[in-house]
Amino acid sequence: MLFYLLKRIGLAVVIVVVAVVLLYSMIHVVPGDPASVILGPRATPEMKQELHELMGLDRPFVVQVASFLGKVARGNLGMDFFSQRPVAQIVFKQLDETLVLVLASIGWAMLLGIPLGCYSAVFRNTFSDKLVGFFSIGVIAVPSFVVALYSLLLFAVTLKWLPAIGAGEPGQYMDQLQHLILPAFAIGLGWVGYIARLVRASMLEVLNENHIRRARAFGLPEHMIVFQYALKLAILPTVTLLGTGIGRLISSAVFAEIVFARPGIGKLIFDSVVSRNYPLVMGAVLVSTVLFVLSTTISDSVNAMLDPRVRERL
Amino acid sequence: MNWTKQFFYRLYREPMGFFGMILVALVIVSAVFAPFLTTHDHNALDIANRLAGPSAEHWMGTDQLGRDVFSRVVMGSRIAVWVALVTVSMSLGIGLVLGMMAGYGPKWLDAALLLLFDTLRSFPTIMFALALVTVFGPSLQTVIIVIVATTFPVYGRMVRTQTQALGNQEFIVAEEAMGAGMVRILGIHILPNIVGPLFIVASMDIPVVVTIEAGLSFLGVGVRPPTPSWGSILNDGYAYIRNTPWIIIFGGLPLIVTTLGFTFLGESLRDIFDPKLRRDL
Numbered sequence A: 001m002l003f004y005l006l007k008r009i010g011l012a013v014v015i016v017v018v019a020v021v022l023l024y025s026m027i028h029v030v031p032g033d034p035a036s037v038i039l040g041p042r043a044t045p046e047m048k049q050e051l052h053e054l055m056g057l058d059r060p061f062v063v064q065v066a067s068f069l070g071k072v073a074r075g076n077l078g079m080d081f082f083s084q085r086p087v088a089q090i091v092f093k094q095l096d097e098t099l100v101l102v103l104a105s106i107g108w109a110m111l112l113g114i115p116l117g118c119y120s121a122v123f124r125n126t127f128s129d130k131l132v133g134f135f136s137i138g139v140i141a142v143p144s145f146v147v148a149l150y151s152l153l154l155f156a157v158t159l160k161w162l163p164a165i166g167a168g169e170p171g172q173y174m175d176q177l178q179h180l181i182l183p184a185f186a187i188g189l190g191w192v193g194y195i196a197r198l199v200r201a202s203m204l205e206v207l208n209e210n211h212i213r214r215a216r217a218f219g220l221p222e223h224m225i226v227f228q229y230a231l232k233l234a235i236l237p238t239v240t241l242l243g244t245g246i247g248r249l250i251s252s253a254v255f256a257e258i259v260f261a262r263p264g265i266g267k268l269i270f271d272s273v274v275s276r277n278y279p280l281v282m283g284a285v286l287v288s289t290v291l292f293v294l295s296t297t298i299s300d301s302v303n304a305m306l307d308p309r310v311r312e313r314l
Numbered sequence B: 001m002n003w004t005k006q007f008f009y010r011l012y013r014e015p016m017g018f019f020g021m022i023l024v025a026l027v028i029v030s031a032v033f034a035p036f037l038t039t040h041d042h043n044a045l046d047i048a049n050r051l052a053g054p055s056a057e058h059w060m061g062t063d064q065l066g067r068d069v070f071s072r073v074v075m076g077s078r079i080a081v082w083v084a085l086v087t088v089s090m091s092l093g094i095g096l097v098l099g100m101m102a103g104y105g106p107k108w109l110d111a112a113l114l115l116l117f118d119t120l121r122s123f124p125t126i127m128f129a130l131a132l133v134t135v136f137g138p139s140l141q142t143v144i145i146v147i148v149a150t151t152f153p154v155y156g157r158m159v160r161t162q163t164q165a166l167g168n169q170e171f172i173v174a175e176e177a178m179g180a181g182m183v184r185i186l187g188i189h190i191l192p193n194i195v196g197p198l199f200i201v202a203s204m205d206i207p208v209v210v211t212i213e214a215g216l217s218f219l220g221v222g223v224r225p226p227t228p229s230w231g232s233i234l235n236d237g238y239a240y241i242r243n244t245p246w247i248i249i250f251g252g253l254p255l256i257v258t259t260l261g262f263t264f265l266g267e268s269l270r271d272i273f274d275p276k277l278r279r280d281l
Helices: A002-029 A034-039 A045-055 A061-073 A087-122 A127-141 A144-158 A173-207 A210-217 A222-234 A236-259 A265-274 A278-306 A308-313 B003-013 B015-032 B069-104 B107-121 B125-136 B140-167 B170-177 B182-218 B230-239 B246-273
Strands: none
Touching: A002 A061, A002 A278, A002 B107, A002 B125, A034 A045, A087 A127, A087 A173, A087 A222, A087 A236, A087 A265, A087 A278, A127 A173, A127 B246, A144 A173, A144 A236, A144 B230, A144 B246, A173 A222, A173 A236, A210 A222, A222 A236, A236 A265, A236 A278, A236 B125, A265 A278, A265 B125, A278 B125, B015 B069, B015 B246, B069 B107, B069 B140, B069 B182, B069 B230, B069 B246, B107 B140, B125 B140, B125 B182, B140 B182, B170 B182, B182 B230, B182 B246, B230 B246
16 A cells, blocks of 8 residues: 555656646747747846746756756745746635635535435436436536526526625625625536436445345335445545546636636636736646646545555556 | 447437437537528628627627627537547547557556656646647637647547557467567557447547637637637627627527537447446546
8 A cells, every 4th residue: 555655646746747847848839039938928128038047048948947846846936027926925825715616616516416316326217317317417518617607697697696706805704605606506516417426326336235235124214224324335436536526626617717707726827828927827727737636646545545456556 | 120220229219319419410410501501691790780689680699799699609510510520539549549559569658658648637628728828829729739638648548458458368469479560460450449439438528629619719718719619609798798698698508509419429329339338427
């Protein structure tokens, strides 16, 4: 197990390093002065000069990448030349907002998806099971940004039940909660389907096992068997899914943040793309990549701990 | 019953697949015959009639430049279908070649390619796209590069696993003993054995790819105006959402139809042809 852990963590580190190199070398692929590429049309000659010195753009490429890697390892993601603040500070300030949104989305999706999946498994092959299946595939398929736009149109613009844009006044929790509902709905809807299908599939497997048959033989009521005995085992694949799902969650958070004009890492990246501020884009993409690699590593390791067969596969 | 008849019969028996097939047919017909279906020139400006509601003249209303939304939606299906075809076949091709190389080649190559697959898969797609766009500028090519770069590793990994499994089987070992070259073994013996399930996975990737293209165009970093994409129609509508909801409604509808259609069809295809492929997702 220790060997597996070391190998898995090593792989994660290598992936992050390759990602950094890839993001960094992209600016050198485009013809022209890298400083102009990085800073875009708004840059003044002084800014370019400063960037040249700071990043050592006249040094050989390998040296540049190595020194950038060294900085990243120490948590220094460079400077934002337009606001004169460190990139790491700007990115981590926005990260909280995105994490709150992502957690709220996945939270309600689990609250609805797990019972739906259990229900489907218990009443398998009935009409309502098929209906749940149909609903699950449907919500998985529809793009989250279309859900976001339609719900913005219906609940905020037409019915005016909920606020349309922003994240609410800081400190006023009711206000912030109201602003959270629509974006979290848009991101979470597809996950309700995912989780319901996954829980149904693994629940069906677990319900056939011997210890469940034994519980039945003892005459325990069905709801107790499902929720107290079977669910504990059937929930495991869902936990794994959440680990690998962080990347997709962050991607859909980008859309939700832009549609609902919420602050967050997605909005930050988008705004930096529009103003062509590459250091900020690179920093934010890096942070979200690290987040993703971290969560897949954790979920893989948990899986390997529970299932020895996984250990041999790496 | 012959093969095609049986296929359509089974699809017909499966209501979800049948429904999916109708939706997919709708999208494909509209993409192929787009120029004959539009009621107006999709790029013709009519400023006097800008942001007009749905009417007999403009079935889905007009946008902020007075362009007919219905015609733009119909023409938009061409971009969606085209991007889906190009990216999925490119990913499939690259994934096949690299995956077979990893599965059959020397150990170091396998390790290197696996690392490449895992790294590319670990970028959140949209983030990766936005980083590329900052450097290369928004264009259809950038969209295609991003989609291919993030989807081919999935095929690559699948092909690798299957090639490895096949490589140890007796008929391959026998071929090797008779002195067959790598190209012959991979092309004639391994490829036909692994290509079936790949096509099913590819068909299930189409809605994902359509979503990415529309999403990037919605963000304004995909297909360049004035080319109509469903994403850019939504982007136009988003700015006027308070007073002219029809642009958003009709711009989102084809996306829902396409993603639902291909997903339902793909699910049924998988159940019909390869129930073993039924992963938990």
